Structures are given as structure tokens and as C-alpha cells.
Amino acid sequence: MSKVLHIKASPRGMNSDSTKVAEAFLEAFLKSHRNFGSEELDLFREKLPPFEAPAAAAKYAVLGGSEPKGPDALAWKAVIEVIDRFKSADLLLLSSPMWNFGIPYRLKHYIDLLVQPGLTFTYGPEGYKGLVTGRPAVLILSRGGSYAPGDAMDFQKRYLEAVLGFIGFSDIRSVLIEATLSGADNVQIVAKAVTEARNLAGKI
């Protein structure tokens, strides 16, 4: 059976705009893709391994062409487990709010674990090459304001597309939930995004 991995980056539970829309996407997607199941990774509930001195030393060892040793090897093993789970997804569904023009810190922590030489990217004389290929990613992104395409302050969508592109994703679709703090009717804003997400689910 194929798998959708839903990575949730809002701590707001069922009050979360991005979670509501992502769950509507998932429900529609699973209905129209009977060979898929789903798994959830809630970044504010699950404990991620730290990425501190031993993991950083391991990363530099691997970049330098050697094997991590001792506590560094242990830290690297924990990183590999996180990456194995990520790579087990046939469709990546990532829902996240914008926080301070970027992403919540737990999602950044997760990305710092994911982007690793030999595991999610390689490099050589021809430059860098992503290793997580052959599967689509769907981003469900909420933000209090509105950001026109290419807005310099949008470090949420641009960053996520860049980093996922770096590790190999070439098919990245987005549903935006915008102006959630504008004073406009929030129920309507979410409902519009839910419709868009359900339509997208039928097209993948």
C-alpha cells in the first residue's frame, strides 16, 4: 500500500486553519486513491532527536567522506531514523502556518534533521543532487496576511519550495489560506481553501 505522510506544523490542534484544510485534502485524496493509506507526524507532539554538537560533527564527518564515530554515530543513527520515515512517504502532505514570515521552529528543526549528505542529497563535480525523487509534495500554507507571488517577505512558501526542491522534489503543489487575521470571515476563507484542496486531491 502507498502512503501519504501528513506532517503537521501548527500547534493549534483542530483550531488550526492549515490542519483543517490539510485534513480535508487527505480525506478527499484517500477516497479517490484507494491504494493509499496515511500516517501523521505532528511536529508539536512528537519528540524529535536534537540536532546539536554530535549530530553536527557527524554531518561534517560524512561531508568529509568519513564515518561518524562514538556519540556522533549514535546521533547520526537517530537522524537516519527520522529520514527513513520521511522517505517512506509516496506523497508528502505538509501543513504549516506562517510564523514571523517564515515557518514554526519545530518545522525548521525537522528540516535541519532531514537535509543530510548521502541521505537526502549528494554532491559532486556537477553540483548538488536531491535524492528524494519520484513523489509529489502538497503544501497547505496558512498566513494571517496576504502575500503576492514573489513577495520578498514570504519566507514560508519560498523557503519550503526551495528546501524541498534541494532534496529532490520537482512536483510541489500549494494551497494557500490567506488573510486569516484580516478581520474577514475566517470560516469563508477556510471553506474556500478546503474546496481548492479537495479539487487538487482529485488531480494528483
Ligand SMILES: Cc1cc2nc3c(=O)[nH]c(=O)nc-3n(C[C@H](O)[C@H](O)[C@H](O)COP(=O)(O)O)c2cc1C
Ligand atoms: C507566532 C506567530 C507568528 C505569526 N507570524 C505571522 C507572519 O509573520 N505573517 C502572517 O501573515 N501571519 C502570521 N501569523 C498568523 C498565522 O500565520 C495565521 O493565524 C495562520 O492562519 C495560523 O495557521 P494555523 O491555524 O494553522 O496555526 C503568526 C501567528 C503566530 C502564532
